[in-house]
Amino acid sequence: xxxxxxxxxxxxxxxxxxxxxxxxxxxxxxxxxxxxxxxxxxxxxxxxxxxxxxxxxxxxxxxxxxxxxxxxxxxxxxxxxxxxxxxxxxxxxxxxxxxxxxxxxxxxxxxxxxxxxxxxxxxxxxxxxxxxxxxxxxxxxxxxxxxxxxxxxxxxxxxxxxxxxxxxxxxxxxxxxxxxxxxxxxxxxxxxxxxxxxxxxxxxxxxxxxxxxxxxxxxxxxxxxxxxxxxxxxxxxxxxxxxxxxxxxxxxxxxxxxxxxxxxxxx
Numbered sequence: 001x002x003x004x005x006x007x008x009x010x011x012x013x014x015x016x017x018x019x020x021x022x023x024x025x026x027x028x029x030x031x032x033x034x035x036x037x038x039x040x041x042x043x044x045x046x047x048x049x050x051x052x053x054x055x056x057x058x059x060x061x062x063x064x065x066x067x068x069x070x071x072x073x074x075x076x077x078x079x080x081x082x083x084x085x086x087x088x089x090x091x092x093x094x095x096x097x098x099x100x101x102x103x104x105x106x107x108x109x110x111x112x113x114x115x116x117x118x119x120x121x122x123x124x125x126x127x128x129x130x131x132x133x134x135x136x137x138x139x140x141x142x143x144x145x146x147x148x149x150x151x152x153x154x155x156x157x158x159x160x161x162x163x164x165x166x167x168x169x170x171x172x173x174x175x176x177x178x179x180x181x182x183x184x185x186x187x188x189x190x191x192x193x194x195x196x197x198x199x200x201x202x203x204x205x206x207x208x209x210x211x212x213x214x215x216x217x218x219x220x221x222x223x224x225x226x227x228x229x230x231x232x233x234x235x236x237x238x239x240x241x242x243x244x245x246x247x248x249x250x251x252x253x254x255x256x257x258x259x260x261x262x263x264x265x266x267x
Contacts, residue, residue: 002057002106003050003082005042007035007074011061013110015149016138017219018179018212022061029066032073039081051100055131056082058107064133065113068121075128078105084129104131111135112152114160122167132206133164134172140195144184148220154195161199170204174260175244178212178237181229189240193247205255209241213262 010027011019030038046053056078058064066074085091085101095101107130114135122130139145140154152160161171173196180188201207214221214231224231232240245257 001052001054003042003046003053003055003102004057004059005035005039005078006030006059007063007066007071008060012065012113013062013151015151017147017149017223018138018176018214020215020218029070032070032077035074036077039077043081053102055103056105058105058130061108062110062113063107064109064117064125068117068124072124072128075105075125075130079128087129087131104129106130106132106134109133109135109160109164110151111137111157111160114163115152115156117163119163119166122164122169124167126168130169132170132172134174135160135164136174137192137195138174138176139179139184139188139192141180141184141187141191144180144188147180147184154191158195158198161201165200165205170206171199171201172206172208173199173201173255174208174210176210176212177240177244178232181224181231183229185232185236185240189243189247192244196244197247197249201250201255203253203255207255207257208260209244209257210260210262211237211241 008027008029010025011022012027014022014027043050058074058078064071083098083101085094085098085103087104091103095103105128135157137154137157138148138150140157142153145154161173164171175192175196196207211234212232214224223229241259248254
């Protein structure tokens, strides 16, 4: 139930073997003028059903890659264009009297490109109602990440999460089950547990478990067939999720945890 605003189109990395979402388009960042026109057209299109939307999602794949000199005015434009509920104890009362108000802005980020932003940058974005950034960890096992052509290392992901949280923005960390099949299964579980435990996740954060959806047209499908990588069954993927969850430990209240089914997403 998010209102999607496209600050960018495509994915700045666009090489992960398991992902086919953005293969048909080149990555580009919209100018502020173009983004302003886009926002105006979205408001016109969605006007009848705007109250059904709860949050604003800044798209596409990793919109936080936009340089701060442009991302800040983009968020200011969003805040000027839509009513935002405050992020404090008055939020519930405000929403009661302003049912059209949005519960902040959300976006994807990758562990590699966030190296170009500081905790202070994220603090600036938080002040403009960026509430949560979703980071696709997928796996904490670096050899598997390289095999998947994921940008950055597991250490980059830990550093990114720490920096984002220090800036006052919550995170949503996404873990894939079944990825890498039987070849990588033991180390995928062990290293993912280690990495997630090192992220310092808390009650404002989220942890998602997404079962691998092996699209026949993906590079992942071709590579696993060529290399004879045996896939995990649905039951084995569920067991992998259970094993990772069983190994997690948090210093305080845990993050919200749930499964994430890509089939349920209309985007």
